[in-house]
Amino acid sequence: MEELILEPYTVNQSWRLVGDADKWENLISEFMETLAHRCAETGKGMIGHIKALALFPDGGYLRVSVVSPILPAGVEGSVPTDCSELMLTLNVIVYGLGRDVLEQLTRETADHLTKKWKGGMTIKAL
Amino acid sequence: MHLLLFSGFLGSGKTSLIIPLSDAAVQSGHRVAIIVNEIGEMGIDNQLMRQLKLNVWELVAGCICCTLSGDLIATLQTLDLDYALDLVIVEASGAADPNSILRLLPYYKGRSLTSVRTVTVVDPLRLSILIEVMTPLITSQIQCADLIIVSKNDLATSEQIESARRSAHEINPTARIVSAAARAHLEAELISELFPWKN
Numbered sequence: 001m002e003e004l005i006l007e008p009y010t011v012n013q014s015w016r017l018v019g020d021a022d023k024w025e026n027l028i029s030e031f032m033e034t035l036a037h038r039c040a041e042t043g044k045g046m047i048g049h050i051k052a053l054a055l056f057p058d059g060g061y062l063r064v065s066v067v068s069p070i071l072p073a074g075v076e077g078s079v080p081t082d083c084s085e086l087m088l089t090l091n092v093i094v095y096g097l098g099r100d101v102l103e104q105l106t107r108e109t110a111d112h113l114t115k116k117w118k119g120g121m122t123i124k125a126l
Numbered sequence: 127m128h129l130l131l132f133s134g135f136l137g138s139g140k141t142s143l144i145i146p147l148s149d150a151a152v153q154s155g156h157r158v159a160i161i162v163n164e165i166g167e168m169g170i171d172n173q174l175m176r177q178l179k180l181n182v183w184e185l186v187a188g189c190i191c192c193t194l195s196g197d198l199i200a201t202l203q204t205l206d207l208d209y210a211l212d213l214v215i216v217e218a219s220g221a222a223d224p225n226s227i228l229r230l231l232p233y234y235k236g237r238s239l240t241s242v243r244t245v246t247v248v249d250p251l252r253l254s255i256l257i258e259v260m261t262p263l264i265t266s267q268i269q270c271a272d273l274i275i276v277s278k279n280d281l282a283t284s285e286q287i288e289s290a291r292r293s294a295h296e297i298n299p300t301a302r303i304v305s306a307a308a309r310a311h312l313e314a315e316l317i318s319e320l321f322p323w324k325n
Contacts, residue, residue: 006221010167046259049136049220053170055177063174067137071251076142089173091166093136093220126168 004046004095009102012126013088013110015054017119024086025062027117028054029073032066035109039094040069042101048093054086087124127206128213128240128322131227133267134247135256136220139277139306141171143247144217146312147320148180156212156323159183159205161198163190163219171217189219191226199233206236213322223263224270241322246271250282250290257293268297273319276305
């Protein structure tokens with residue numbers, strides 16, 4: 001079999017959400033599951049691991065992990081109450097897709113979900 | 127100093143097993159460090175382990191079986207010199223070939239390692255497809271294991287678990303094979319199996 005390229009994409013994102021502060025687990029899971037779908041839809045990507053750690057300003061964390069476009073995200077941790085923002089470190093490890101493609105898919109998926117959830121996301125320096 | 131090398135493909139559940147194992151070792155009065163290797167530019171698992179107050183050392187943006195091999199040896203020597211550890215747990219990146227890591231150990235010049243044990247974690251939800259697509263890597267990870275843990279037994283069907291056990295046994299007939307849940311809880315029996323000392 002042809003050797004698949006492996007160019008992990010890592011990004012730090014600051015997410016904001018107003019009014020649905022108890023929905024972080026759903027939002028981040030949907031973000032990562034959708035991203036896994038988008039990677040698989042290209043027809044070239046094989047998911048290695050899409051994983052993230054979300055840290056909340058007042059303590060608490062969520063660790064979210066996706067290994068396949070057909071399996072739900074695994075989530076560990078807990079969300080503090082009434083928390084409107086979080087800092088997310090995301091590692092997108094997908095065989096067969098270059099870093100530029102992963103960056104684009106990640107950005108598009110985040111844009112789509114921030115509109116859907118009426119939130120906001122900005123990229124922070126690593 | 128004992129060394130426990132955790133290998134296994136990306137997302138197989140290595141971190142979820144290492145965290146409660148390390149916790150249990152600390153609770154039983156042992157000094158433990160974890161070396162976490164991730165291929166992303168910034169680590170996720172090391173941040174999580176720090177949140178949980180574990181003694182973690184990170185090697186990121188490469189693989190300890192090749193590009194970061196020197197860093198692994200240097201970290202082991204630092205740990206040996208500066209800390210009187212009972213156990214070092216090395217979590218290899220999911221893309222690492224553990225055979226290459228084991229071949230590096232003769233370059234480590236600290237106190238001799240009391241024991242070296244390789245544990246390979248396999249994901250029963252994906253093993254069959256991974257054996258097809260990533261044959262050399264997955265085969266090597268399973269072949270060099272002393273102990274194989276079929277993870278996610280709370281998520282997989284009994285057929286998937288049995289199939290994973292059978293495949294792993296075909297590749298490595300001498301390794302002991304056990305199964306464990308995906309969540310951060312380890313059975314006492316498995317902890318005893320993994321610890322290099324008697325409780």
